[in-house]
Amino acid sequence: MDVTKNVGRRERKLAQTRVDLAAALQARIAERTLEEVSVRELCDAVDISEATFFNHFPSKADLAVYVVQLWSVGAGWHVAAARDQGARAAIEALLDATAAEVSAHPRVMAEIIAFQARMPDKPVVREVTPLELALAFPDRAGAEALPARGLDGILPDLIELAVTRGELPAAVDRQAAFLALTSVFFGVPLLLGPRAPALIGPAYRQQLAIVWAGLAAPAAPAT
Numbered sequence: 001m002d003v004t005k006n007v008g009r010r011e012r013k014l015a016q017t018r019v020d021l022a023a024a025l026q027a028r029i030a031e032r033t034l035e036e037v038s039v040r041e042l043c044d045a046v047d048i049s050e051a052t053f054f055n056h057f058p059s060k061a062d063l064a065v066y067v068v069q070l071w072s073v074g075a076g077w078h079v080a081a082a083r084d085q086g087a088r089a090a091i092e093a094l095l096d097a098t099a100a101e102v103s104a105h106p107r108v109m110a111e112i113i114a115f116q117a118r119m120p121d122k123p124v125v126r127e128v129t130p131l132e133l134a135l136a137f138p139d140r141a142g143a144e145a146l147p148a149r150g151l152d153g154i155l156p157d158l159i160e161l162a163v164t165r166g167e168l169p170a171a172v173d174r175q176a177a178f179l180a181l182t183s184v185f186f187g188v189p190l191l192l193g194p195r196a197p198a199l200i201g202p203a204y205r206q207q208l209a210i211v212w213a214g215l216a217a218p219a220a221p222a223t
Helices: 009-029 039-046 050-056 060-085 087-104 106-118 130-136 151-164 174-192 197-216
Strands: none
Touching: 009 039, 009 050, 009 060, 009 106, 009 130, 039 050, 039 060, 060 087, 060 106, 060 130, 060 151, 087 106, 087 151, 087 174, 087 197, 106 174, 151 174, 174 197
């Protein structure tokens, strides 16, 4: 189903404006910090007024959260495409897609991580509409039907899939598995992104192999 059809001009314009603002912010934090990017220049980039910006997003931080939401859907699309091959294959697809993004724009993930670390409270997340997703990912069929969930939605589901399919033991510590995989996801780009972005993909695969072997190993007998 093409959600971009039979949509009113106003609805489409509103959705396109939000997607364009996200793209404008991503382009700028590829070179500068979030604090150095002004709302005014984002408005100029998409030809809207500041009042219109604040009708869409209460603050620049809310726009940054929206960028993360869109990223999670793009990543989730790769996960969904590889899911039938197993949990590890789906996680590899997530890491491969992330490596490609970070290699192309090494500063963006670092800035988003720094932004999230500075936030005093968990952000209020607005719903991303199917129309916005279709406009943001025109070449990814089915992306408009995916939920905008972060790693805390993607990885636990894949850990359970791994247990169901026998890729990980039933007794695996789910929380430890989540923390280990999350550490790989964020740690590799932070260490290599600015200096050696081309090594992110191979390092992801290497670290995943190490973590996966540890998770799949039989638990040591109690003493």
